[in-house]
Amino acid sequence: MPLEEMYVEPYGLIERDGQTASNVEPILDLVERLLGEPRVHAVVVKADFGSGKSLTARTLAMRMAQRFLTEARAA
Numbered sequence: 195m196p197l198e199e200m201y202v203e204p205y206g207l208i209e210r211d212g213q214t215a216s217n218v219e220p221i222l223d224l225v226e227r228l229l230g231e232p233r234v235h236a237v238v239v240k241a242d243f244g245s246g247k248s249l250t251a252r253t254l255a256m257r258m259a260q261r262f263l264t265e266a267r268a269a
Contacts, residue, residue, distance in 0.1 A: 201253050204246045206239070221250055222257070 206221040207214060208228070221239070228237050239247050 197249070197252060197256060201249050202246065203253075204241070204250065206241075221246075222254055225250075225254060226257075 204221050205218045206224050207216070207218050208224065209215070225237050225239070228234050239250065241247055
């Protein structure tokens with residue numbers, strides 16, 4: 195089954211310095227936003243077994259690859 199058909203995006207929130215944010219967001223938007231910050235080079239996703247961490251990583255990689263290819267064609 196294609197990734198797009200089986201992926202159900204989980205929601206997440208940010209925890210920094212022991213403080214947890216109160217706003218829950220779709221995890222892909224959250225990770226992409228964090229990776230766009232100038233001093234962030236890595237994001238740790240922590241969740242229970244079977245909650246979709248690996249599928250989220252695959253989907254994020256697919257999105258980033260598609261964006262790269264689109265930009266490379268435009269250049």
